[in-house]
Amino acid sequence: MAYRPSKRMRRTLDTTPPNITPVMNLMVVLIPLLLSSAEFVRLGVIELNLPPAAMGPDGTVFNQMPVENQKKLDLTITITDRGFFISSSMAVLSGSIYGEPTIPLTGSGTYDFVSLSSRLYDIKQRAQNQFPDAEHIILMAEPGVDYQTVVSTMDASRSIRIDNHWVGLFPDVSLSAGVF
Amino acid sequence: MAFIPSRRKRHQTGSGEVRLQLTSMMDMFTILLVFLLKTYSTHGQLINPSQDLTLPSSNVQNPPEVGLDITVSSDMVLEDGRSVIGWILVNGKPVEKTANLDEMRGYIIPNLQSVLQQYAEEGRRLEERFGTKFSGKVTIQGDKQLPYRLLIKILATCGQSNFPNMRLVVYQTEG
Numbered sequence: 001m002a003y004r005p006s007k008r009m010r011r012t013l014d015t016t017p018p019n020i021t022p023v024m025n026l027m028v029v030l031i032p033l034l035l036s037s038a039e040f041v042r043l044g045v046i047e048l049n050l051p052p053a054a055m056g057p058d059g060t061v062f063n064q065m066p067v068e069n070q071k072k073l074d075l076t077i078t079i080t081d082r083g084f085f086i087s088s089s090m091a092v093l094s095g096s097i098y099g100e101p102t103i104p105l106t107g108s109g110t111y112d113f114v115s116l117s118s119r120l121y122d123i124k125q126r127a128q129n130q131f132p133d134a135e136h137i138i139l140m141a142e143p144g145v146d147y148q149t150v151v152s153t154m155d156a157s158r159s160i161r162i163d164n165h166w167v168g169l170f171p172d173v174s175l176s177a178g179v180f
Numbered sequence: 181m182a183f184i185p186s187r188r189k190r191h192q193t194g195s196g197e198v199r200l201q202l203t204s205m206m207d208m209f210t211i212l213l214v215f216l217l218k219t220y221s222t223h224g225q226l227i228n229p230s231q232d233l234t235l236p237s238s239n240v241q242n243p244p245e246v247g248l249d250i251t252v253s254s255d256m257v258l259e260d261g262r263s264v265i266g267w268i269l270v271n272g273k274p275v276e277k278t279a280n281l282d283e284m285r286g287y288i289i290p291n292l293q294s295v296l297q298q299y300a301e302e303g304r305r306l307e308e309r310f311g312t313k314f315s316g317k318v319t320i321q322g323d324k325q326l327p328y329r330l331l332i333k334i335l336a337t338c339g340q341s342n343f344p345n346m347r348l349v350v351y352q353t354e355g
Contacts, residue, residue, distance in 0.1 A: 020202050027209040034216035044240045045319065045347035048335070079328075143329035147322050148236040150331065151350055155238050177287060177332045 046154060048173065073131040075123065075170065077116070079141040079153055084116050086123070093119075111149060113156040120169050121160050137170035140177075150175075232264055233323035238350040245347060247317030248299055250292075252334060254278055254323045266323070268334070270295050278330065287336035296341035318343040 074089035083101030086093040093102045103115045120137075127134045137157050141150055154173050159166045233253040251269040255278060266278030268289075276291045296318075303314035318338050322331060338346055 017199065020206055023206065024202060024209075027206075027213060031209065031212055031216065034213070034220055038216055038219050042352040043235075043244050044238060044350050044352040045242050045244050046238060046240050046350060047242060048346040048348060141328040143327060145328040146324065147326040147328070147331055148324035150328060151236040151238050151324075151348065155240065158240070175332060175335060177336065 046151065046173075048175070071131065072133050073127055073136075074133070074138065075127075075136070076138040076140055076176070077153060077157060079111075079139070079145045079149060081142060081144070083112065084153070086116075086119065111152070113152055116153070117156045117160040117169070120157055121162070121167070124169050135170060136172040136174070138174050138176050140175075233321065234325075235321060235349055235351050236324040237353045239353055240350060241352070244349065245317060245319070247315070247319045247345075247347060248296075248343065250318055250320045250334065250338070252278060252320065252322045252326060252330070254326050254330075268292060270299070281330050281333055284333070287333050288340060289333055289337045292334070292337050293341045296338065296343055300342035315345060316343045317345045317347065319347045319349050321349045 072089060076085075076087045078085040078087065080101060083104035086102040103112050103119060106112045124134065139150065139153060139157075157170050157173065159168050159171070161167075233251070249269075249271050251272075252266070253264070253269075254266040255264065267274045268276045268278060270292070273295075275295050276289060281289060300314070300316070303316075306312050307314040320334065320338070322334075335346060338344075
């Protein structure tokens with residue numbers, strides 16, 4: 001007696017569409033939730049730590065005078081309307097012409113942040129292990145320089161992009177009031 | 181001659197039930213969901229950006245922190261011709277007109293200093309009673325047009341009023 005032909009052979013798979021209604025419910029709830037909490041502008045902060053005031057709140061004077069005989073770099077960038085001056089405690093780095101800024105404005109009259117970064121990178125290479133304050137830079141500006149320029153200068157002096165890597169320059173920025 | 185429809189075969193026509201095609205909608209929702217999950221940040225909005233000023237942009241990567249909020253807007257004329265007077269706000273409360281700063285001599289802004297010292301005292305009292313550390317943190321939101329001479333006065337006043345840890349709030353750009 002022959003076997004009965006297998007039923008499995010000729011069974012047609014009737015495809016039932018998956019029930020996606022619960023997934024849809026989930027989406028309808030999740031999307032408004034995430035959309036309401038999404039932040040489209042990302043904020044950041046620049047840290048700027050001053051030493052606490054020399055006069056304590058209760059009137060005591062802290063005796064924290066700087067050590068005099070330590071050789072310090074005191075690198076300073078001065079932002080003027082003609083460009084950047086880079087100077088240290090020893091000398092002012094002069095530009096191509098004497099008396100002109102170290103990094104003058106570009107031809108179109110904007111500040112040359114790229115040159116500033118690469119110049120600071122040079123200085124960083126040389127000063128790295130020679131000075132105790134090779135992380136520190138002082139920023140000074142003319143009274144009329146706007147906030148965006150100051151922030152962009154901080155960016156330029158914080159790090160530089162070399163071969164797709166960020167190399168730190170002088171992340172520790174202080175602002176100086178300068179001579180008004 | 182037309183065939184007579186077979187009576188033995190079942191025909192699909194006329195069943196009456198029409199199913200809604202949801203597959204393409206699902207695709208769309210899935211993409212949206214992935215995008216929103218990627219932009220989702222767990223720490224939420226710690227700093228409310230002010231309406232009437234444009235923050236400067238920077239490539240800094242530090243996330244915002246909580247602190248006393250100082251907002252400095254400068255005088256400007258809006259696109260529809262209305263002019264806005266710049267104010268210095270501490271936690272949303274106006275303290276001093278920005279225009280008055282230019283006439284002041286020295287670096288300390290008296291009104292701002294007195295308000296900041298109140299906040300500092302409050303912070304120290306809380307530290308004494310409940311042990312919450314007073315960090316002296318202050319976040320400064322300044323308009324990007326703000327000139328340096330005003331910025332430095334505000335920073336100097338914060339430093340002299342027991343808030344030495346300043347955070348300049350900026351828009352992050354992809355660096």
